[in-house]
Amino acid sequence: MTPIVNRAIKLVRRTPVRTFIFYPLVALLWELFLNKGSLRLEPLFLPVMLWGYLQYRLCGLYRIKRGGGGPGLETPPERLVATGPYAYMRNPMYLGHILYLIGLTLTLKSLLATLITIGAAIWFHFRVLGDEKRLAERLGAPYVEYTSRVKRWIPGLF
16 A cells, blocks of 8 residues: 555544544535535534534543543543542533444434434443543553542433
8 A cells, every 4th residue: 555545544544534534524525425425414412513522522631630641541641530520420521422423423414424323322331441541551440440439421310
């Protein structure tokens, strides 16, 4: 493969690039194709997309500032973060991705975006299961105790 193709593949492997650029672009182009160049947008749901993106971004900055590491688990946090949004749910950044995709689905009124959102939500859930194992090994008993009192996705529910 050419260096450009390798770079493109590496870029699309990054979760934020997929969620906030690639998936919306694919869904948008698909809807334009299906609707012969026009879109049936529901702008009422654009704030859900903004909420999801801001939740991802701001929770990521919060986690990096307080826990160290990088934005993903490629560079894992050095310390447990159990304050701020992380006091209510363990995965607010990933939930931000999912909220953004829900907003995309509702804004575009798109079956393809719906399928992307469902697939991404399932993928994130399985990714979280692996992340939690690695974090338990890395951060030990304090992390395990944290998981017993803070829900994975939705405060008070799941």
